[in-house]
Amino acid sequence: MTTQRNNQSKILASVVVPTYKEVANIRPLVTRLVNKLENSPFGTINRNNIEIIFVDDNSKDGSKERAQELKDEGYPVVFIERTTERGLSSAVLRGFNDAKGDLLLCMDADLQHPPEKAPELLEALVKNKDADFVLGTRYGEGVEIDPNWPMHRVIISKVARSLSRPLTPLSDPMSGFFGLRKSTLEQGKKINPIGFKIALELYVKCGCKNSTEVPFSFGVREAGESKLSGKVIVKYIEQLVELYSYTYGQAFIPAVLITVIFFGIFVLMILYRLFQ
Numbered sequence: 001m002t003t004q005r006n007n008q009s010k011i012l013a014s015v016v017v018p019t020y021k022e023v024a025n026i027r028p029l030v031t032r033l034v035n036k037l038e039n040s041p042f043g044t045i046n047r048n049n050i051e052i053i054f055v056d057d058n059s060k061d062g063s064k065e066r067a068q069e070l071k072d073e074g075y076p077v078v079f080i081e082r083t084t085e086r087g088l089s090s091a092v093l094r095g096f097n098d099a100k101g102d103l104l105l106c107m108d109a110d111l112q113h114p115p116e117k118a119p120e121l122l123e124a125l126v127k128n129k130d131a132d133f134v135l136g137t138r139y140g141e142g143v144e145i146d147p148n149w150p151m152h153r154v155i156i157s158k159v160a161r162s163l164s165r166p167l168t169p170l171s172d173p174m175s176g177f178f179g180l181r182k183s184t185l186e187q188g189k190k191i192n193p194i195g196f197k198i199a200l201e202l203y204v205k206c207g208c209k210n211s212t213e214v215p216f217s218f219g220v221r222e223a224g225e226s227k228l229s230g231k232v233i234v235k236y237i238e239q240l241v242e243l244y245s246y247t248y249g250q251a252f253i254p255a256v257l258i259t260v261i262f263f264g265i266f267v268l269m270i271l272y273r274l275f276q
């Protein structure tokens with residue numbers, strides 16, 4: 001469907017999607033999200049006051065052209081192309097910094113974060129004025145992880161989640177489906193966008209205290225490939241050490257010891273998985 005955007009509307013919400021070689025997922029993400037908004041039971045966010053910002057790292061797979069097609073069809077799409085930088089977390093920050101909306105949402109392109117859920121996360125911030133962070137969680141009541149999700153991914157996610165427990169009460173700090181207000185982001189100090197876990201970084205460094213959570217079912221990627229690698233796990237450990245130091249200061253050493261113990265368990269579990 002082609003509907004022209006009303007350019008006079010003020011942008012209220014910005015959905016930022018980091019992308020690297022996601023051409024097959026761009027159209028379904030945009031059309032499913034906008035379709036949901038058009039038939040949304042909520043009132044505040046609509047297709048005229050939202051923007052969907054793709055932050056792409058020079059994919060060369062037709063992603064740019066696909067985004068332009070959608071824009072020409074009247075969809076509220078912005079495409080930021082980075083040629084000298086790489087990385088999921090820095091891409092998200094770039095999108096948040098360029099965003100025009102006061103409400104910021106981050107989601108993956110791979111459709112594992114259902115686009116239909118995005119308005120619900122944004123509306124949770126609208127309705128709950130005291131909330132400074134909204135999290136799409138895979139561990140909410142009644143949510144089941146897709147049985148096709150590989151077992152080693154489930155294990156890695158659970159162990160990584162335990163490691164972050166002393167830093168945050170979020171039920172799923174590994175989730176890349178989250179939002180916050182621009183004013184909260186602006187309070188952030190020493191934000192270091194390494195690795196994949198930008199939600200945890202922002203929650204801690206922006207001093208978030210009052211989060212709200214929206215459960216969702218995490219699906220299986222159908223097109224393109226995951227970029228998760230061993231390097232991402234190492235970056236996560238690096239990030240954790242920095243966040244422990246940031247949060248606990250002098251009490252950092254015992255916290256590191258706890259991390260090292262957990263990390264040992266983490267490695268043993270992965271080895272067990274690889275050699276079983």
Ligand SMILES: Nc1nc2c(ncn2[C@@H]2O[C@H](COP(=O)(O)OP(=O)(O)O[C@H]3O[C@H](CO)[C@@H](O)[C@H](O)[C@@H]3O)[C@@H](O)[C@H]2O)c(=O)[nH]1
Pocket residue numbers: 017018019020021022055056057086087088091107108109110112157174175176177196197225226227228
């Ligand atoms: N711009 C940019 N985007 C990237 C890069 N690497 C990955 N992305 C994008 O970031 C999103 C997530 O990357 P995936 O490769 O699909 O991640 P995943 O392994 O499925 O990891 C998922 O699970 C984690 C929880 O365990 C989440 O933290 C993560 O956000 C994601 O949901 C996708 O839209 C992907 O294109 C990069 O270097 N640059």
